Amino acid sequence: MNDKIQEMLDTIQRTAVQAGDVASDAAYGVGKKAAQLLSTAKLNIRVCECKADIAAAFRELGEMLYATHAGSPTDSDDLLHKLENIDALKAQLNTLNAQLNRQTPADAHTCPICGSAAKEGDQFCRECGSPLAPKTEETSAEGQTASAEAQPQSAPADEEQPTATSEDFVD
Ligand SMILES: [Zn+2]
Numbered sequence: 001m002n003d004k005i006q007e008m009l010d011t012i013q014r015t016a017v018q019a020g021d022v023a024s025d026a027a028y029g030v031g032k033k034a035a036q037l038l039s040t041a042k043l044n045i046r047v048c049e050c051k052a053d054i055a056a057a058f059r060e061l062g063e064m065l066y067a068t069h070a071g072s073p074t075d076s077d078d079l080l081h082k083l084e085n086i087d088a089l090k091a092q093l094n095t096l097n098a099q100l101n102r103q104t105p106a107d108a109h110t111c112p113i114c115g116s117a118a119k120e121g122d123q124f125c126r127e128c129g130s131p132l133a134p135k136t137e138e139t140s141a142e143g144q145t146a147s148a149e150a151q152p153q154s155a156p157a158d159e160e161q162p163t164a165t166s167e168d169f170v171d
Pocket of ligand 1: 112114130
């Protein structure tokens, strides 16, 4: 194997432990910001930005590797910096995804507080009583059909129905 590339790979292995500390610091920084309750939309934007940054960082790393192969050895500190940057970005991405996963279950009929499963149409959690997030448009459309079928059994306002239908026929 090319000596310069071997040296580069050795550098990568040597620096893996140091990079872990940097990554956890970065995750802590994102965690503090996330505590300010980012909306799902903002989180999605940040995830996209983070992925783009990671892709760019990998591209730079690949260019470094090729430059080393082509005869322009990479400076170890420069390489270390790039690797730490990727570690930090990946830690950020993990934190953002964890935040998103904590928020999306509400849409999937899961209690945002205790995480227990909620049934379609539930407004409050059956376990802890927390209010559940409003349903999305798609699921509420299905819910309307289901509740319309269920109504005759439990509808309290029987008297209003004949009035409404008779008004419909009046010109
Ligand atoms: Zn609950």
